Amino acid sequence: MTGHHRPDAIAVVDDDPRLRQLIGGYLSQEGYEVFEAENGRSLASILLRRAIDLIVLDVLLPGEDGLSVCRRLRAMGVRTPIIILSAKGEDADKIAGLTMGADDYVCKPVNPRELRARIQAILRRSSPREEPGGPSIANEIVRFGPFEFNLGTRTLRKGDRILGITTVQIAILKVLVRHTGQPLSREKIAQVARGRELGAYDRSLDVQVSRLRRLLEDGAFSYIQTVWGVGYMFDPSGREGVGRHLQASGEAASW
Structure with a gap:
């Protein structure tokens, strides 16, 4: 083990x-x-x-x-x-x-x-496991729109400006960008990002996702999509309505 x-x-x-x-x-x-x-x-x-x-x-x-x-x-x-x-x-x-x-x-x-x-x-x-919210072992950099997310230094930039982002938000964003285009349940995001299960009435994850969305505002684009009945998905294209389409077509529950 x-x-x-x-x-x-x-x-x-x-x-x-x-x-x-x-x-x-x-x-x-x-x-x-x-x-x-x-x-x-x-x-x-x-x-x-x-x-x-x-x-x-x-x-x-x-x-x-x-x-x-x-x-x-x-x-x-x-x-x-x-x-x-x-x-x-x-x-x-x-x-x-x-x-x-x-x-x-x-x-x-x-x-x-x-x-x-x-x-x-x-x-x-296998690669050593990282602590939830901790720095990436590899110096991974993810770019989308005007944003640059460095998983090694745990910094989020918009152009030349470093944005303020909390450890919890870093952990959530790291999970999402590492599963780009893959719908993830709230439970899995919490388990990977925070190392613990969600309680039955725990809405803290949704609050943090909402704050992340405000932080990642870029006009009409939405990089974190809601997949109805499932959870959330990172879409670097920022297209509107992708999550709704996934739910309606049944793709979120299959391959």
Whole structure:
């Protein structure tokens, strides 16, 4: 396990409930927080609402297969480590999985202890986790409109002027810009940005987002879109009504 304040969260995606329970139960006993999904759509729902540290993804899924799910996640910019599970153990199959963006490839039948060892190895290689609201380990700079957000120095500029921004607002904006174009639930934003869950009647996140929007005012543009029934999304184009369109078309709840 990595040494941070919450247990590593693992999503186990397989259409076989017995295998999900076998893997999930073992990983839970080992101290991981496990979320089970039976297909790509269920995984999308989990990723929308939770901060996931690693995905265990079966190839043969109903609907969209696991390799396509993996490729789509990588195309969306999702950097979460992925371990592919497959009954096919030929070199060509393994190469295909790794080419799609998987970090490892494990053949069935699965030995839970071997899977745990591979999970531990991947998480050890992963970038050190940053404190919520803390500086980015890499000196990332995001530019949109007249704004420049430096995640390393935690500064927000509009042209030549440095804007006053609080630590909480930095944390929220960092989560949003790192998931550009991806609708995120209020719960996931709070979990990643602040390192804790939202209470049932906690509206503080919405207050902070409202203040961020005022800070990022640029004429009629809105860089933080509301995705109705889901949460918020960062859109560097600033187009109006994108969030409403996503909700109406059902894209926010799918891929």
